[in-house]
Amino acid sequence: MSEFVQYLISGLAVGCGFALLGSGLVTIHRVTRVVNFAQGMFAVVAGLTAGSLLSAGLPHGVAEIVAVLAAGATGLLVGIAAIGRRGTSPQSALIITLGIGFLAYAIEIMIWGDNPHSFPGLGGAVDIAGAHLQKQYFLVIGAAALGFAALGLFFTRTYLGKALGACASNPYAARAVGINVTRMGLVAFTLGGMLGGVAGVLVTPLQSLSYNSDVLLITNGFAAAILGGLNRLGPAMLGGLALGVAESMVAGYYKASYQSVVALALMLAVMIWRASQHTALHEEAAR
């Protein structure tokens, strides 16, 4: 039982990271139809920035917020490259974000070197049901829950959030009522960058990040997001949590080296199942 609680809580904490990454992907894809391959990079940038700022003497909290803002700025830059030029198809934009991922590798290696980095999170641990749990797990879960609540309020209660929703459901109608769709796309990229950044600063104390951690982060984030067809936030969040717990259970009860295989196989199964529900006719009719 104690083992189970241990795996469950640590899985939920890691899953919060995936859920945040996934919701960033969804936010961007809904508005711009672009699958942002650089989403994992936002988390890496934020995690590494937070580590550097902390070791430079900034207090906890300030360093993390600055890192998230830096990730948001990175998101804006990616957005400008990906959708700033008229007539870039979503498929080309995917390749552009792949290219930006390469560029980010170069910059990250120049600044932080190619070793994994981490920073201490919330110290100490608590015992629940016989399980020894780091306090950082609860911090991650709490912060992610706050983030999701804020995101929900943003999309339902603010003009900007509603404008984003309008662009997502019908870009043409949105333009007709005077919403600048390209600018909304850039807002979505910035928001996606910040969501990735939150994931990065929360997860880095749990598992160290290096410049090329982004491939695994993006595949897990994509796996979470694909549950909602890349368009719905709720399933993306639930998917992220389920993925985190599943990986943690596999690592705990079976073999740690197979945890990423399970996640990837799960993602493939979900995608293929979804594809059997949506034929080419549906997809091309929706264009």
Next chain:
Amino acid sequence: MTQQLTPAQARISFADLAARLRSPRTLAVLAVCATALLLPQILSGSDMPVYVTLLLSAIVVTGLSMLMGYAGQVSLGHASFYLIGAYTAALIATHDKPTWLGLLAAPFAAALVAAVIGIPLLRLRGHQLAFATLAMQLILLNVVGQQEWTGGDIGLQGVPRLTVAGYEFATVSSYAYLALGALAVVVLITRNVVASRPGRGLRALATSEVAAESAGVPVVAYKLVVFSLSAGFAGLAGGIYAFYTGYVAPGSFPVLLSFEFVVMAVIGGLGTIWGALAGATAITLLLQQLNELGTAEGMPSSAPVVLSYAVYGVLLVLVVLFLPRGLVPSARDWWVRRRRPNPEP
């Protein structure tokens, strides 16, 4: 290039042949072939491995370019077929079977795996297929790194030299000629596929699967065949690679290698054979130059890696934004426009 010749047209007279030989296109092909054949004699010892790498990449990229450009299917995991080919060849050769059998089996093993996993995977489209192929490679790398019979993370070492009918491929230049021969076969197959009825079917399904299906194109079968074919090409290159380097390990086939193949295909120009060759050549040579620059005196130790990533990224973004069709088609358009200032209607 695509039209069928009637028997009358097929009887090419001597004058026709001579005229054809003088066309800039034929001359260019002949010049490239001659250069490719002469290069192993001219290049110095340190440049030869670069040439072999270039040729192997070109083999993979030709198939990938056909898959992405003609059939419109994105694969971000093509290095997995390279891996399968290399491991097949290495496993057969290290189990005391004839080495030529290994080279022969490599493309078939890769194509077979592609055909099997393609049945579920090719139901996916666009970015979903891209992520699915990427996931497939991550799974494969993980599994190969943990099996006893594949040698785990260390891989298989001591792969013997390739021997065909008593001739041992021992020197680097012999592998260059082997790779060149393989590339010629791959280019010929691709050219014929593209110019055939299935080739036109592929172009149709890339635009709209529904329209192609209604017009009688067997969409599922064609997608599967072209996926297997391009995987077979990658497997062939992998087989040569295994004999050439003498060892295979999961670390030699990272996800980044798959991305590199995509970069080469996109930069050269998707859906053209010349684009694939030009992309592989341009990127390989550029990386070689950058590597020399990065390892020059006074540069930090991370310089080669930083430079190559930066150039990959910048090139990919710039080409997709400003030359979306790639180097070769853009250059060809420019050439045609220059020669014919007023295009015929």
